[in-house]
Amino acid sequence: MAGLPLACLTQAGFASVMHGTTHLIRLPVPLPPLDSPSWQSPLRAFAWGVRSVASTVLTLVLFATYLGIGALAHDTHFSLGWVLASTALVWAGPAQIILISTLGSGATVVQATIAVTVSAIRLFPMVVSVLPMMRTPRTKRRHLVLVTHFIAVTLWVECFRLLPQVPRERRIAFTHGLGTGLVSVCLVANAIGYSLAANLPQLFAAAVLLLTPLAFLLSTARNCRQLADILALVLGLALFPLAATLNTGLDILISGVSAGTIAYGVHWWRTRE
Amino acid sequence: MSHFLGDWHSLLVLVIAGFLPNEVWRMLGLWLGGGVDEGSELLVWVRAVATAILAGVIAQILVMPPGALASVPDWLRYAAVAAGFGAFILTRRSIFVGVVGGEVVMLAGKWWLG
Numbered sequence: 001m002a003g004l005p006l007a008c009l010t011q012a013g014f015a016s017v018m019h020g021t022t023h024l025i026r027l028p029v030p031l032p033p034l035d036s037p038s039w040q041s042p043l044r045a046f047a048w049g050v051r052s053v054a055s056t057v058l059t060l061v062l063f064a065t066y067l068g069i070g071a072l073a074h075d076t077h078f079s080l081g082w083v084l085a086s087t088a089l090v091w092a093g094p095a096q097i098i099l100i101s102t103l104g105s106g107a108t109v110v111q112a113t114i115a116v117t118v119s120a121i122r123l124f125p126m127v128v129s130v131l132p133m134m135r136t137p138r139t140k141r142r143h144l145v146l147v148t149h150f151i152a153v154t155l156w157v158e159c160f161r162l163l164p165q166v167p168r169e170r171r172i173a174f175t176h177g178l179g180t181g182l183v184s185v186c187l188v189a190n191a192i193g194y195s196l197a198a199n200l201p202q203l204f205a206a207a208v209l210l211l212t213p214l215a216f217l218l219s220t221a222r223n224c225r226q227l228a229d230i231l232a233l234v235l236g237l238a239l240f241p242l243a244a245t246l247n248t249g250l251d252i253l254i255s256g257v258s259a260g261t262i263a264y265g266v267h268w269w270r271t272r273e
Numbered sequence: 274m275s276h277f278l279g280d281w282h283s284l285l286v287l288v289i290a291g292f293l294p295n296e297v298w299r300m301l302g303l304w305l306g307g308g309v310d311e312g313s314e315l316l317v318w319v320r321a322v323a324t325a326i327l328a329g330v331i332a333q334i335l336v337m338p339p340g341a342l343a344s345v346p347d348w349l350r351y352a353a354v355a356a357g358f359g360a361f362i363l364t365r366r367s368i369f370v371g372v373v374g375g376e377v378v379m380l381a382g383k384w385w386l387g
Contacts, residue, residue, distance in 0.1 A: 057369045072340050082283055089292040094330045099291045101339035109290050117294035119330045122323040127302025128316065141303065148303045149296065153327075203383055205341035207376055213331045214354060218361050218371045220327055232321040236328025241336055243329075252329035259329075260322030267317060 031165045045170035049177020052162055058154045059185060061215045065093050066186040068208030070193025071200055072097065076104030080194050087186050092152045093212055095119055111249055118253040126156045133163050134171040147172055150179030157219050228267035235259035345379060346386070353379035 031048060032038045039045055053059050066087065073083035078100065090096050095116045102112040127148055134147060158178065166174045193200075217233075224230045236259040243255035334342070335350050342350070357375025364370040 057372075061368075061372060075340065078283070082287060085284070086287055086291055089287065090295050092295050094334070095291065095295055097334070097339055098330075099287075103286065103290070109286050112286075113290040113294060116290055117297075119326070120295040120298045122298075122327045122330075123295060124298040124302045125316065125319045125323040127299050128306035128319070131303065131306050144303055145300075148299045151299060151302075202341045202344055203380065206345050206383070207380060209334070209338065209340060209342040210345075210350070210353060210376060210379055211372065213334045214357050214372045214375045215368065216327060216331050217354065217358065218366075218368045220324060221358070221361065222366050222368060224324070226317070228317055228321045229324050232324040233328050236325030237332050239325075240329045240332035244333075244336065252326055252333060255332075256326030256329045257322055259325035260318065263321040263325065264318040267321070268314075 034167050039167050039170050042170060042173040045173040046177035049174040050181040052178055053181035053185060056158055061211055062154055062182060063185055063189045064208050065211050066189035067193035068205060069096050070190035071197035071205055072100050074194045074197035076100055083190050083194060084187055087190055088183060091183065092120060097212065114249055118250060123151060127151050130156055130159050133159060136169055143172060147175050153216060153219060154182060155179060226267065228263045231263035231266055232260050235262055345383060349379060349382040
């Protein structure tokens with residue numbers, strides 16, 4: 001018994017404990033080396049993409065979130081086919097939550113459209129920053145359409161982590177696999193959540209809905225590289241409640257553009273010094 | 274078919290209020306992104322605005338909670354997210370520990386409130 005705390009105090013003991021945890025947190029599915037023959041066929045690159053779904057804890061977060069979206073859709077009287085179609089077509093968790101809850105609370109289609117459009121602006125810079133990783137001199141724009149559709153927070157984060165381990169000419173096939181895998185997991189989660197909704201305790205539903213803000217906050221915080229990003233995150237959180245008091249329906253756009261511009265202004269001012 | 278997908282009206286609403294608003298920004302990124310230099314100042318501003326909008330989406334879910342999340346008192350929602358963020362920082366940016374920490378605080382708080 002006495003040996004256990006002592007072992008934990010040594011560096012090796014700590015490392016072994018930490019090593020054990022990393023295994024739990026991130027199941028290792030090592031990708032083959034860049035020069036491996038298994039990258040020669042696009043089909044196998046696609047399969048590696050599908051398999052990589054199991055390599056990230058964000059898949060679990062997505063599964064639980066889409067379980068919640070399925071349950072939310074059931075409670076607001078949408079059909080199962082509708083919520084499955086929304087996952088395949090919209091493929092953005094917060095947009096789906098905003099869409100279902102605004103329509104469910106009796107808002108007009110125009111109000112719902114504005115709320116979703118504003119929340120979706122973030123996809124633009126994500127697409128702009130991720131696509132250069134996949135382009136080759138021979139890539140045509142139409143080759144990137146499906147990849148572009150798959151881009152949302154999770155795929156964006158995972159592309160930055162995984163694509164450097166994939167040969168450039170196989171990255172599109174790999175991302176198609178990753179996107180297909182993630183969407184499939186979420187469709188299954190939707191169906192399970194929808195059918196269990198009536199039996200789910202309210203506490204569980206609340207816990208699932210809390211996952212989106214938690215996972216988004218933390219994955220954005222982890223991706224913050226410059227002062228402008230950190231300031232934008234902090235100011236964006238702080239200014240939203242102020243903008244919401246204006247009651248314009250464009251709250252997120254107002255707080256987002258002003259917080260982002262202030263953050264950029266500080267960045268511009270500091271680089272001039 | 275009609276039972277599974279619902280009526281045509283609700284599918285039309287899905288396309289107009291759900292699919293198009295998201296797809297427009299994605300395809301705009303595909304269309305215009307080719308000309309944007311990765312290190313350009315414009316992209317720094319665009320990314321700052323995108324991050325702040327995402328922060329707004331996070332704040333909206335916390336301040337005006339949808340569905341069952343509304344049954345959790347305001348202070349407990351904020352405390353849970355703050356605790357999750359604290360755990361994330363303490364574990365040198367582990368999203369897993371942060372998410373689990375935040376959820377545990379929320380569940381413990383609800384259990385304690387009874």
